[in-house]
Amino acid sequence: MNSYLLFKSLHLIAVVSWMAGLLYLPRIFVYHVENKNKREATEIFEVMEKRLFFYIMRPAMIFTWIFGLILIYLIGIEIFSQLWMQLKIVLVILLSFYNDYLGKCLLSLKNNSNTRSAKFFRIINEIPTVMLIFIVFLVIFKPIWG
Numbered sequence: 001m002n003s004y005l006l007f008k009s010l011h012l013i014a015v016v017s018w019m020a021g022l023l024y025l026p027r028i029f030v031y032h033v034e035n036k037n038k039r040e041a042t043e044i045f046e047v048m049e050k051r052l053f054f055y056i057m058r059p060a061m062i063f064t065w066i067f068g069l070i071l072i073y074l075i076g077i078e079i080f081s082q083l084w085m086q087l088k089i090v091l092v093i094l095l096s097f098y099n100d101y102l103g104k105c106l107l108s109l110k111n112n113s114n115t116r117s118a119k120f121f122r123i124i125n126e127i128p129t130v131m132l133i134f135i136v137f138l139v140i141f142k143p144i145w146g
Contacts, residue, residue: 004074011067014060019132021057022095025049025102026125032109033118042109049106061099068092084138091131091138098127 032045072079079085105121108114 004071007067007070007074011064011071014063014067018057018060018064018095018099019128021052021060022099022102022128023125025052025057025106026121028052029102029105029109029116029121030118030125033114033116033121036114046110049109053103053106057099057102061096064092065096082142083144084142088135088138091135095128095131098124098131 028045028049032042032049035041035045080089105114105116108116
């Protein structure tokens with residue numbers, strides 16, 4: 001079996017899982033904020049948020065990084081000399097920070113210290129979509145500028 005294709009498949013599975021969480025968690029935050037005065041509803045949202053973040057998103061992000069780094073090792077470290085890979089890594093780092101920011105939002109909602117509106121969460125929900133579009137185009141087209 002080709003180990004490169006195995007790890008590429010595992011990387012893509014982890015990315016899809018991570019992106020699903022990055023796209024869905026802010027939507028749950030919207031519903032949470034809109035129902036902040038309904039204790040029974042917010043308890044349900046808190047369980048959903050916790051499970052999505054800690055059982056799906058965090059492991060998927062970690063596996064995305066692990067399998068991505070394995071792929072870089074298999075391809076060769078010289079891949080970093082290519083601008084498309086440098087840009088991709090920067091975007092993945094930014095997505096990782098965004099992931100951690102969502103974790104902070106989760107805690108503020110749980111602790112009733114959230115000051116963000118439902119509209120705010122609707123807006124930031126678009127961030128991973130835009131970044132995903134750029135990453136996919138970078139990986140597929142591997143543009144060379146120079």
